[in-house]
Amino acid sequence: MNDYLEIFNLKKVYPSAKGPQTIVQGFNLKLRKGEFVTVIGHSGCGKSTVLMMVAGLSTITDGGIVLAGKELDGPGPDRGIVFQSPSLLPWMTAKENVMLGIEQVFFTAEKEERELIAEYYLTVVGLADSMHKKPGELSQGMRQRVGIARAFALKPKMLLLDEPFGMLDSLTRYELQAVLLELWRKNKITAMMVTHDVDEALYLSDRIVCMTDGPEAGIGDILEVNFPRPRDRKAVMEHPDYYRLRAHLIEFLEVHAHKKKPASTVPAASPAVAVAA
Amino acid sequence: MKETLRKLDFLLLPLLGAAVITGLWYFSSATWAGDLPNPTKTWTESKPYVLDPFGKRGEMDQGILRFTWLSLILVAKGYSIALILGTPIGFFLGLSKTFTKAFDPIIQILRPVSPLAWLPLGMVLFAKVKGVNISEMAALFTIALCSMWPTVLNTAVGVRAIPTDYMNVARVLKLSRWKTLTKVMIPATLPYMFTGFRLSLGIAWLVIVAAEMLTGRPGVGGFLWQQYNALVYEQIILCILTIGLVGFVLDRLMSVVERRFKTA
Ligand SMILES: Nc1ncnc2c1ncn2[C@@H]1O[C@H](COP(=O)(O)OP(=O)(O)OP(=O)(O)O)[C@@H](O)[C@H]1O
Numbered sequence A: 001m002n003d004y005l006e007i008f009n010l011k012k013v014y015p016s017a018k019g020p021q022t023i024v025q026g027f028n029l030k031l032r033k034g035e036f037v038t039v040i041g042h043s044g045c046g047k048s049t050v051l052m053m054v055a056g057l058s059t060i061t062d063g064g065i066v067l068a069g070k071e072l073d074g075p076g077p078d079r080g081i082v083f084q085s086p087s088l089l090p091w092m093t094a095k096e097n098v099m100l101g102i103e104q105v106f107f108t109a110e111k112e113e114r115e116l117i118a119e120y121y122l123t124v125v126g127l128a129d130s131m132h133k134k135p136g137e138l139s140q141g142m143r144q145r146v147g148i149a150r151a152f153a154l155k156p157k158m159l160l161l162d163e164p165f166g167m168l169d170s171l172t173r174y175e176l177q178a179v180l181l182e183l184w185r186k187n188k189i190t191a192m193m194v195t196h197d198v199d200e201a202l203y204l205s206d207r208i209v210c211m212t213d214g215p216e217a218g219i220g221d222i223l224e225v226n227f228p229r230p231r232d233r234k235a236v237m238e239h240p241d242y243y244r245l246r247a248h249l250i251e252f253l254e255v256h257a258h259k260k261k262p263a264s265t266v267p268a269a270s271p272a273v274a275v276a277a
Numbered sequence B: 001m002k003e004t005l006r007k008l009d010f011l012l013l014p015l016l017g018a019a020v021i022t023g024l025w026y027f028s029s030a031t032w033a034g035d036l037p038n039p040t041k042t043w044t045e046s047k048p049y050v051l052d053p054f055g056k057r058g059e060m061d062q063g064i065l066r067f068t069w070l071s072l073i074l075v076a077k078g079y080s081i082a083l084i085l086g087t088p089i090g091f092f093l094g095l096s097k098t099f100t101k102a103f104d105p106i107i108q109i110l111r112p113v114s115p116l117a118w119l120p121l122g123m124v125l126f127a128k129v130k131g132v133n134i135s136e137m138a139a140l141f142t143i144a145l146c147s148m149w150p151t152v153l154n155t156a157v158g159v160r161a162i163p164t165d166y167m168n169v170a171r172v173l174k175l176s177r178w179k180t181l182t183k184v185m186i187p188a189t190l191p192y193m194f195t196g197f198r199l200s201l202g203i204a205w206l207v208i209v210a211a212e213m214l215t216g217r218p219g220v221g222g223f224l225w226q227q228y229n230a231l232v233y234e235q236i237i238l239c240i241l242t243i244g245l246v247g248f249v250l251d252r253l254m255s256v257v258e259r260r261f262k263t264a
């Protein structure tokens, strides 16, 4: 098998006031090379926890993660990370933020070459004119663009995205989804993304992983999304399978919603399904 | 008419305040505080020091700005020592729980000790060290020790407050310790450090007077104490005003610098 990322029996226990709490248990997932997988699930179920463990930023209680044949141990620049807040260093310009990583990864390259890499990726995400601005002078969307450029510029083995567009208005979100998809397609990077947005998941993914509610959350369902690539948002939404898949996802979320209060995004989306169904 | 008056508030009200205080001063020196020279007498006696601010008639008889300059140099030296020692100590405190547990109690105990108490210890410390000016060393020791704490404590708070996001960037990129320090931790802590630097400067200036008084070094504080001992009371108020003004200007300058780093 050409599995690239393998997550075996992943478990996470957090200490809490009421003693140790098992947040995630028995999480098994394999990603093929170049595959785009999104993870959806209710707020607090443990999506970020799983992603943070893959990133190496959170310790693994039990189980293991293998990336490209090597068991992961701690964080590293081989995994490009884009989180909800882009966590840029505010005292550096957009370009310097990207350069910081490039200098670490391509330390053998000439300085000019490294600058070209940074400039290339910043231009691709649409920041050619703003690369010398500091994060404070950039809009939310522009900052997230820098975050995306930084992640891709390091030529990582894989991309980890945790609700990267969660804080953006829908117009900017659409724009950046397209930017991300284009970069992903050209760079053939394996990607794992957490989102709350069902439409976003359908537009971007090859597979959608639905997580069950915590505690002891695991994988409830995996959905194959076979829309042709390269994708166009309109074509995707007009695809005959679109509403069937969408309804399936929402049903999954709503069934598990009975255990807990529903996440805020779910009820907002459900009327549209009712109409379509 | 009322409008124009309100616009001049910023000028008129402080003048009014000063007038009230001057009035109280006249009143006090005329009534219950018999030894206190009144404002007119203070001014006439202080004139030579103010109008010839850089004059030097003797070691302890110099123009007021010349004295100020001497004091400022001493403060600059002691303050530099405070920053050079205080910043790294603050970093260690912020970084290491063990270090904090070991040294925080002693810091909390040493912090409130008055400069008047440190100075004799300084004199004792440097008494047998060859080739140094004992009184200067004791003064520097006192200034550095007293003014260090805000820098130490604010730096420590700043280091503890570095957002996890920033540290995660360093971890993901596998930055070396040195790069993590210079590219992430120090820039993230700078705003806190500068708050500490500003407060430290205020204390350093406060301590100078005590240090000069006890060591008899020339400077605003030394001059004040000497005039008092010589039963010449007119220049005491001149010295107090000078000390206050200089302190105010230093604080303003530092807050300009501080604000620059806050926005960065
Ligand atoms: N550092 C921590 N210590 C203790 N418990 C934690 C910690 N981080 C997360 N948790 C708990 O783990 C559970 C899962 O959190 P996680 O952030 O992974 O959820 P999520 O699925 O990403 O939610 P959201 O969709 O709201 O981002 C939550 O119940 C949370 O309270």
Ligand SMILES: [Mg+2]
Pocket (backbone or CB within 6 Å): A047, A048, A049, A162
């Ligand atoms: Mg999350």
